[in-house]
Amino acid sequence: MSRAFARIRANRRSTGSTARANFRANADGSRADRRPLTEPPGVRQPTSTPRSRSAAGSYHDVVTATLPTTPAPAPGRAARFVRRLPLPSEAVLRRLAVASLVTQAGIIVTGGAVRLTDSGLGCPDWPHCTAGSLAATPEMGMHGAIEFGNRLLTFVVGAVAFAMLVAVLRTFTSDRPRRDLLVLSAALLGFVPAQAVIGGITVWSDLNPWVVMCHFLVSTVLVGAATVLVRRTQRPLGAVPARVGLPWLERLGLLTLVVTAVAVYLGAVVTGSGPHAGDPDSKRTGLDVAVVTQVHADSVLLLIGISIGLYFTSRAVGSPGRAARAAAVLIAVELGQGLIGLMQYRLELPELLVGLHMLGAALMVMAATDAWYATRWLPSRRPG
Numbered sequence: 001m002s003r004a005f006a007r008i009r010a011n012r013r014s015t016g017s018t019a020r021a022n023f024r025a026n027a028d029g030s031r032a033d034r035r036p037l038t039e040p041p042g043v044r045q046p047t048s049t050p051r052s053r054s055a056a057g058s059y060h061d062v063v064t065a066t067l068p069t070t071p072a073p074a075p076g077r078a079a080r081f082v083r084r085l086p087l088p089s090e091a092v093l094r095r096l097a098v099a100s101l102v103t104q105a106g107i108i109v110t111g112g113a114v115r116l117t118d119s120g121l122g123c124p125d126w127p128h129c130t131a132g133s134l135a136a137t138p139e140m141g142m143h144g145a146i147e148f149g150n151r152l153l154t155f156v157v158g159a160v161a162f163a164m165l166v167a168v169l170r171t172f173t174s175d176r177p178r179r180d181l182l183v184l185s186a187a188l189l190g191f192v193p194a195q196a197v198i199g200g201i202t203v204w205s206d207l208n209p210w211v212v213m214c215h216f217l218v219s220t221v222l223v224g225a226a227t228v229l230v231r232r233t234q235r236p237l238g239a240v241p242a243r244v245g246l247p248w249l250e251r252l253g254l255l256t257l258v259v260t261a262v263a264v265y266l267g268a269v270v271t272g273s274g275p276h277a278g279d280p281d282s283k284r285t286g287l288d289v290a291v292v293t294q295v296h297a298d299s300v301l302l303l304i305g306i307s308i309g310l311y312f313t314s315r316a317v318g319s320p321g322r323a324a325r326a327a328a329v330l331i332a333v334e335l336g337q338g339l340i341g342l343m344q345y346r347l348e349l350p351e352l353l354v355g356l357h358m359l360g361a362a363l364m365v366m367a368a369t370d371a372w373y374a375t376r377w378l379p380s381r382r383p384g
């Protein structure tokens with residue numbers, strides 16, 4: 001009998017220390033490879049949890065029966081499809097995130113090309129190009145081809161976003177699920193049909209400038225989301241990101257991002273008031289272009305000032321992580337974009353420069369999002 005109790009005590013000690021070791025390993029993220037595997041569905045795992053202190057040492061401690069529970073529902077067709085795919089490596093996830101960022105930024109530029117070539121109503125209807133045809137016809141000329149071509153690019157953006165989400169979901173059937181990527185990749189895919197509908201409303205409203213603005217601004221938010229996604233895919237599997245932990249720096253990073261959003265919004269208002277409507281007969285906001293351009297340029301000056309402040313604050317607190325470098329990149333992009341903005345205004349808005357300014361706006365959103373991100377999170381290291 002006493003030998004049996006000794007065995008029980010030894011069993012409890014070893015079970016407890018293993019659990020504590022696993023807990024420590026997962027809490028600091030450095031030994032995530034030792035994370036216990038999840039239970040197979042439908043089977044409750046053996047347990048040795050004591051019912052109470054007084055019962056310690058009784059045979060309840062070592063009852064290790066395998067109890068059947070309600071069987072898990074059979075996986076649906078979508079789940080079976082995902083499971084059959086190869087498990088994506090870290091590099092594949094990173095490449096897909098970069099592809100998402102490039103396509104989301106790219107469609108801003110191609111959308112700009114539609115507007116700058118006056119092809120906004122090249123397809124006068126939606127979802128069909130015309131009442132009688134889904135696609136543009138040769139009689140609709142170059143404007144029809146440009147507008148319809150841009151509609152087709154939606155499928156490219158959608159295909160990349162779909163591949164990203166499926167790759168993330170595939171990791172859920174492994175022991176290293178990338179939960180940190182799920183919401184962003186689902187949002188990027190979910191907004192593809194949403195943007196298609198807003199694009200349709202743009203056409204139905206005969207390019208109402210406020211609707212065009214909304215279409216453009218949603219795209220800039222998606223570029224910001226894709227930037228965060230890229231940074232997250234750069235975290236090695238299992239690495240728990242560490243906060244920079246400097247509240248004032250974080251606030252300054254957030255302020256920089258908010259003022260960037262204001263400058264981008266005001267830029268879109270300038271566009272809605274200027275001559276490049278997307279169709280010669282479309283309405284404008286009615287605001288004075290010179291006045292809104294001045295307000296837009298003032299917001300840019302404020303942004304440059306805050307970004308310089310962010311750079312020097314980062315340096316003053318010891319340049320944690322990438323904060324100072326990200327702020328320096330942001331300032332460089334701002335200066336380039338500001339120069340293009342000034343030139344296009346002075347030269348009375350030549351299409352090429354306006355197109356470059358749109359590309360610059362997408363790069364600005366990336367750089368400002370990255371600078372904000374760098375003030376919050378330290379770069380992750382591979383679990384040791």
Ligand code: HEM
Pocket residue numbers: 112216263264265266267268269270271272274275276293296297300303333334335337338339340341342343344345349354357358360361364
């Ligand atoms: C960091 C700097 C800047 C950012 C982030 C920025 C952003 C933007 C954005 C997002 C648009 C709207 C694009 C569109 O809806 O198609 C825009 C338009 C415009 N921006 Fe800027 N801008 C910057 C600097 C400047 C500067 C310094 C000027 C000079 C005055 C300027 C002049 C304009 C003008 C005139 C437009 C209207 C172009 C058109 O009619 O399509 N921008 N800007």
